[in-house]
Amino acid sequence: MAKQKSFYLDNAATTPVDPRVLQAMAPYFNEAFGNASSLHGKGNEAMVAVEASRAKIASFLGCSSENVYFTSGATESDNWAILGLTRAILRDNSGFKPHIIISAVEHEAVIEPVRRLVKDGLAESTYLKVDKNGLVSPEDLKKSIKANTVLVSVMLANNEIGSIQPLTKLAQVIAEANSSRKRRILFHTDATQAPAYVECNVKKLGVDLMSLSAHKIYGPKGVGALYVGSGIKLEPLVYGGGQQQGARSGTYNVAEIVGFGKAVEIVSDKKERSEDIKRIKELRDYLVKQVLVKVPRSSLNGSLKDRLPNNASFIFPGVEGESVVLMLSRHGICASTGSACSSGSLEPSHVLLAIGVPIEHAHGSLRLTLGRFTKKSDIEALLKHLPSTIEKLRQMSPLKN
Ligand SMILES: Cc1ncc(COP(=O)(O)O)c(C=O)c1O
Numbered sequence: 001m002a003k004q005k006s007f008y009l010d011n012a013a014t015t016p017v018d019p020r021v022l023q024a025m026a027p028y029f030n031e032a033f034g035n036a037s038s039l040h041g042k043g044n045e046a047m048v049a050v051e052a053s054r055a056k057i058a059s060f061l062g063c064s065s066e067n068v069y070f071t072s073g074a075t076e077s078d079n080w081a082i083l084g085l086t087r088a089i090l091r092d093n094s095g096f097k098p099h100i101i102i103s104a105v106e107h108e109a110v111i112e113p114v115r116r117l118v119k120d121g122l123a124e125s126t127y128l129k130v131d132k133n134g135l136v137s138p139e140d141l142k143k144s145i146k147a148n149t150v151l152v153s154v155m156l157a158n159n160e161i162g163s164i165q166p167l168t169k170l171a172q173v174i175a176e177a178n179s180s181r182k183r184r185i186l187f188h189t190d191a192t193q194a195p196a197y198v199e200c201n202v203k204k205l206g207v208d209l210m211s212l213s214a215h216k217i218y219g220p221k222g223v224g225a226l227y228v229g230s231g232i233k234l235e236p237l238v239y240g241g242g243q244q245q246g247a248r249s250g251t252y253n254v255a256e257i258v259g260f261g262k263a264v265e266i267v268s269d270k271k272e273r274s275e276d277i278k279r280i281k282e283l284r285d286y287l288v289k290q291v292l293v294k295v296p297r298s299s300l301n302g303s304l305k306d307r308l309p310n311n312a313s314f315i316f317p318g319v320e321g322e323s324v325v326l327m328l329s330r331h332g333i334c335a336s337t338g339s340a341c342s343s344g345s346l347e348p349s350h351v352l353l354a355i356g357v358p359i360e361h362a363h364g365s366l367r368l369t370l371g372r373f374t375k376k377s378d379i380e381a382l383l384k385h386l387p388s389t390i391e392k393l394r395q396m397s398p399l400k401n
Contacts, residue, residue, distance in 0.1 A: 011371030018218035024262035028255035036252040053261025062201035077211035077226035078109035084234030104354040134163030156191040162311025171206025219263030223256035281309035
């Protein structure tokens with residue numbers, strides 16, 4: 001059977017591995033296969049590679065290598081930042097109930113550990129509302145801070161609508177609050193979607209903890225990192241052999257760590273980065289313009305300002321986003337909805353509801369995300385098939401449209 005040509009427009013879900021990353025990883029599957037914790041030459045060779053990768057990531061974040069811990073991805077990093085900090089505080093302060101502030105548009109990897117802590121009676125939480133463009137207001141953050149607030153977690157860039165949060169302004173609010181407190185409020189950001197497009201220097205952003213993932217930046221799946229500012233105590237999530245100063249046990253995933261480092265090295269290249277951003281943004285702007293013209297009653301979620309250059313998220317009233325994705329898939333087009341399908345029920349996206357999309361429209365969302373390997377022909381394929389797909393589905397739909 002001939003393989004169907006595919007047009008990949010789902011780079012926020014995952015990116016293809018860059019061939020340069022694959023090439024960098026290859027030796028660590030065979031000739032340099034050592035366990036980085038072994039004392040012999042093979043172990044040393046692997047450890048040198050792990051530390052070189054850590055140094056590349058530290059340089060990208062503007063911190064020291066000792067502040068960078070490898071994890072299995074951003075889900076683990078987010079969980080570790082939230083649970084690790086809360087558990088460390090609870091261990092040292094019996095009877096104290098920590099308060100955590102997060103935005104209403106966080107990824108589930110942030111929402112769920114916070115929900116779990118609250119459910120178990122171990123913490124309190126506040127969700128910061130966002131405006132129609134998905135942005136948190138520094139004023140709201142200021143009003144939400146309480147005497148027992150220990151952590152604020154606001155993502156750098158949103159995975160569904162691409163909005164880029166004003167982190168430096170939020171950091172200023174936290175710094176002001178901290179100037180008159182005994183226990184510092186820490187600032188965590190989930191930067192998973194950001195590194196290819198947005199400055200991730202932890203000092204400039206003013207964050208204490210930052211989660212990253214390799215597979216959103218043309219690296220392999222299953223590896224990520226958590227930046228932990230100096231002097232911050234986190235209880236480990238993973239106990240075992242004591243790797244990474246006992247903070248995160250588990251045999252080093254050497255090949256993937258090397259791939260992550262290479263992926264970061266590539267996004268750190270100023271020339272390639274700015275060329276990529278310019279080209280991707282032009283393609284995205286063309287896509288948005290054309291979709292809004294070609295599909296009647298379509299609208300863009302959020303604004304084009306303060307948004308990742310690769311993200312376009314639409315609402316098409318009168319259709320189910322999942323049906324659009326499946327029909328586009330028949331033409332080889334890979335897209336996604338803004339909504340998550342959880343435990344068999346189709347829940348509309350909490351992000352779209354938070355920006356004020358009516359619940360009946362939130363089901364008709366489509367997210368298109370471009371990347372380093374997106375070509376004009378991918379966009380043209382979508383523009384060829386999307387209008388007729390929406391029209392057909394609207395005709396079939398029992399929804400009022
Ligand atoms: C904003 C955000 N945070 C966390 C994650 C989870 O990352 P990982 O797949 O590395 O666990 C994702 C992945 O979709 C994401 O987009």
